[in-house]
Amino acid sequence: xxxxxxxxxxxxxxxxxxxxxxxxxxxxxxxxxxxxxxxxxxxxxxxxxxxxxxxxxxxxxxxxxxxxxxxxxxxxxxxxxxxxxxxxxxxxxxxxxxxxxxxxxxxxxxxxxxxxxxxxxxxxxxxxxxxxxxxxxxxxxxxxxxxxxxxxxxxxxxxxxxxxxxxxxxxxxxxxxxxxxxxxxxxxxxxxxxxxxxxxxxxxxxxxxxxxxxxxxxxxxxxxxxxxxxxxxxxxxxxxxxxxxxxxxxxxxxxxxxxxxxxxxxxxxxxxxxxxxxxxxxxxxxxxxxxxxxxxxxxxxxxxxxxxxxxxxxxxxxxxxxxxxxxxxxxxxxxxxxxxxxxxxxxxxxxxxxxxxxxx
Numbered sequence: 001x002x003x004x005x006x007x008x009x010x011x012x013x014x015x016x017x018x019x020x021x022x023x024x025x026x027x028x029x030x031x032x033x034x035x036x037x038x039x040x041x042x043x044x045x046x047x048x049x050x051x052x053x054x055x056x057x058x059x060x061x062x063x064x065x066x067x068x069x070x071x072x073x074x075x076x077x078x079x080x081x082x083x084x085x086x087x088x089x090x091x092x093x094x095x096x097x098x099x100x101x102x103x104x105x106x107x108x109x110x111x112x113x114x115x116x117x118x119x120x121x122x123x124x125x126x127x128x129x130x131x132x133x134x135x136x137x138x139x140x141x142x143x144x145x146x147x148x149x150x151x152x153x154x155x156x157x158x159x160x161x162x163x164x165x166x167x168x169x170x171x172x173x174x175x176x177x178x179x180x181x182x183x184x185x186x187x188x189x190x191x192x193x194x195x196x197x198x199x200x201x202x203x204x205x206x207x208x209x210x211x212x213x214x215x216x217x218x219x220x221x222x223x224x225x226x227x228x229x230x231x232x233x234x235x236x237x238x239x240x241x242x243x244x245x246x247x248x249x250x251x252x253x254x255x256x257x258x259x260x261x262x263x264x265x266x267x268x269x270x271x272x273x274x275x276x277x278x279x280x281x282x283x284x285x286x287x288x289x290x291x292x293x294x295x296x297x298x299x300x301x302x303x304x305x306x307x308x309x310x311x312x313x314x315x316x317x318x319x320x321x322x323x324x325x326x327x328x329x330x331x332x333x334x335x336x337x338x339x340x341x342x343x344x345x346x347x348x349x350x351x352x353x354x355x356x357x358x359x360x
Contacts, residue, residue, distance in 0.1 A: 015227040022236060027226050034222035035117040038158075038211035040110045042204055047109035048102050049200035055101055056193065062098045066091070117215070147221075158210055165206040169199050259303070262334065265296040266307055267314035271353045274318055279325040280304035282311065283338070285350060292337040293346050298329050317353045321345070 019027070027033070052059065074087060170177070173195055180188050228236075266272075269282035270293070282297040299307050311318055324345050332338060338346050 015229050015232070017228045017230060017233055019223070019226040019228055020233060020236060023226055023228060023232075032222070032226070033118045034215070034219035035114070036211050036215040036218050038207065038214050039117060040113045042208035042211045043109045043113035044106040045200065045204035046208065047105045049197050049204060051102055051105045053197045053201075056197075058101070059098060060193075062094070066094045066098065069094075150217075154210075154214060158207065161206050161210060162203045165202050166199055169195075169202050173198075262297040262299075263306065263310055266310040267316060269296050269311065269316050271349055272308060272311045272316055272318040273325045273328065273349065274308065274320050275304070275322050275325045276320045278304060279322075279329050280307040280311075281325055281328045281332075282307060282316070283328075283346065283350075290337050292340075292343065293350065294337045295328065295332050295334050298332075298334060300329065317356060319349050319352065321349065324349075 070091070074091070077083065077087070079087070176191060177195075180191070183191065265284075266282050269284045271283050273281045273283065278300055280297075280299055280303075281295060283293045284296050285293040297307055308318060310316075324342065328338065328342065
C-alpha cells in the first residue's frame with residue numbers, strides 16, 4: 001500500500017488565524033471596517049419621515065404660502081433684469097427654508113448611524129486613485145464574484161421585503177384610496193400625506209431590520225478578509241518585536257561590552273575573593289565613593305578565570321573564602337556595596353591585604 005505524502009508547507013499560507021490587534025489597526029487606518037451602508041440609509045429615511053410627521057403643519061403652512069405667492073404674485077409679475085435675480089433668490093431661500101429641517105435631520109441621522117458602527121474614523125486611503133480600479137480584468141472579477149452575487153441577492157431581498165411592506169400598507173388602506181375621487185380636496189391631501197408617511201416609516205423600518213442582518217454579514221465578511229496565516233503572524237511579530245536572531249546578537253554584544261567594562265575595573269580592585277575555581281568577586285574600598293566596600297566585578301566559571309587572570313597580571317591580591325564568595329556572588333550586584341552582615345569578614349580580608357601590601 002502506498003502512503004500519500006503531504007507537504008505541510010503547502011498549508012503555511014492558509015489564512016486560518018484571527019487578525020491581530022495590529023492588523024486590525026492597520027486595516028482601520030486604510031478605512032477598512034465592518035459597516036453596512038444600508039443602516040445609514042435606513043436611519044436617514046426614518047429620521048426624514050419622523051420629521052415630516054412631527055413638523056407636518058410647518059411644511060403645510062410654508063409650502064402653501066410659497067405656492068400662493070408663486071401663483072398670485074410671481075406669475076403675474078413682469079420679469080425684468082432687475083427683479084429676476086431678486087425673484088430667484090427669494091424662491092430659492094423659501095424652498096431652502098422649507099427643506100432645511102429635513103436635510104439637517106437626515107444628515108444628523110446618517111452621521112450618527114455611521115458613528116455607532118465605526119466610531120471616529122478619517123482615512124483618505126479609499127479615495128486615492130488606484131490602477132486596479134480601471135483594470136478591465138479586475139473589474140470583470142468584481143462583477144462576476146461571490147460578493148457580487150451576494151449583493152444581488154441582498155438587493156432582490158430588499159426590493160421584495162420593502163415592496164411587500166408597502167403593498168401591505170396600501171392594501172390596508174384600499175377602501176380610503178378607492179374613495180379618494182369623492183373626497184374634498186383638503187381631506188384627500190391630508191390622507192395622501194398621512195399615507196405617504198405611513199408607507200415611508202413602514203418601509204424604512206423594514207429596511208433597517210434588513211440592514212442589521214447586512215451588518216452582521218459585513219462583519220463576518222470583514223473578519224474573513226483580514227484573517228492571517230501563521231506565517232503572517234510570525235512576520236508581524238518580527239516587525240514589532242524585532243528578529244529574534246538580531247535581538248540575540250544585540251544582547252550578546254551588550255554582554256561583551258559589559259564584560260569589557262567590568263574587566264577594565266578589575267585592576268582597580270583591592271582584593272579578589274575566590275571559591276577558588278568557580279567564583280571570583282573583585283572588591284574595592286573607596287571612602288570618597290561609598291561608606292562600605294563595593295563589588296567592581298564578579299563572575300563564575302570562565303568569567304571567574306578571566307577575572308583571576310587579569311588580577312594576577314595587574315598584581316591584585318586574591319584571597320580564598322568559599323562561603324563568602326558564593327554569598328557575595330548571589331546577593332550583591334556589580335557597583336553595589338557589601339551588605340552589613342558581611343562587613344566583618346570583608347574587613348578582615350581587606351586588613352590582611354593591606355598588611356601584605358605594607359610588607360611589600
